[in-house]
Amino acid sequence: MKRGNVIKPILPILGLTLTLLSCNKASEQAHGVIKVPSQIITVNEPTDKMAEIINNSDLAIDEKQGNISVYNHYASNFIIAIDPGHQAKGNFELEPIGPGASQSKAKVASGTCGVSTKVPEYKLTLEVSLKLREELLARGYNVFIIRETDDVNISNRERTVMATEARADIFVRIHADGSENSSINGILTICPTIHNPYISQLYVQSRALSDYILNAMVAVTGAKKRGVSEVDNMSGINWSTIPVTIIEMGLMTNPTEDKLMQTEEYQQKLVIGIADGIEQYFIRNDIVY
Numbered sequence: 001m002k003r004g005n006v007i008k009p010i011l012p013i014l015g016l017t018l019t020l021l022s023c024n025k026a027s028e029q030a031h032g033v034i035k036v037p038s039q040i041i042t043v044n045e046p047t048d049k050m051a052e053i054i055n056n057s058d059l060a061i062d063e064k065q066g067n068i069s070v071y072n073h074y075a076s077n078f079i080i081a082i083d084p085g086h087q088a089k090g091n092f093e094l095e096p097i098g099p100g101a102s103q104s105k106a107k108v109a110s111g112t113c114g115v116s117t118k119v120p121e122y123k124l125t126l127e128v129s130l131k132l133r134e135e136l137l138a139r140g141y142n143v144f145i146i147r148e149t150d151d152v153n154i155s156n157r158e159r160t161v162m163a164t165e166a167r168a169d170i171f172v173r174i175h176a177d178g179s180e181n182s183s184i185n186g187i188l189t190i191c192p193t194i195h196n197p198y199i200s201q202l203y204v205q206s207r208a209l210s211d212y213i214l215n216a217m218v219a220v221t222g223a224k225k226r227g228v229s230e231v232d233n234m235s236g237i238n239w240s241t242i243p244v245t246i247i248e249m250g251l252m253t254n255p256t257e258d259k260l261m262q263t264e265e266y267q268q269k270l271v272i273g274i275a276d277g278i279e280q281y282f283i284r285n286d287i288v289y
């Protein structure tokens, strides 16, 4: 969402005088210029969750008041693209790892598998992604989800194209990790490096998105914080045209975490953490517009 080129008059809201910022996407949608993909579900009733997060944050009073007004008016104009990682069958045909790249990688890898539960990663990622969609809709956001079934064949590059065509503001890719060391556990997020040859212009926002989501997830779940990994060899990052993060929710090769990630209670914590992180990202980015 780009803001700042058209400013509406100052309006009194919540007994305060605040300047409202504009939203290109909102006005374009209102005039029917943009064809919104049918998968996007719109909810125009934002909740008080944002106000709660802002009030608990370390923002200055003016920022809190200003951003509450922005949220109340514009949360429904954000579109979040969710990519449930992998699919029932990997596709090992090759595609370039980025625009103009000479290096290629498999279109979609198979993903990992639960060492105890035997649940494949693609099932876990879809389950959590569908819950995340519900949570974000309940908070007033629009959501575009890349897949709703396991039986698809969509390459990592194609997923970024879908997110772009959906006019999403951010691309959140849901994965779980695997390791030869079964004792490793915890949450990791991934973004490009500042020197990424394809999307270095999205580094700052992608890093911020990765940080906010990681921190919020760790706060809600109590999981170990593995940090933000910056890499340039991920097709689903390099082809992105919007701020992007990969969330490695936990280690499916760690028996305890594998079983935990299959519980309803823990999945809900993961979802709340991701949604909190996304909201914090939007709040903080609003300040610089």
Ligand SMILES: [Zn+2]
Pocket: 085, 086, 111, 112, 121, 175, 176, 177
């Ligand atoms: Zn994965």
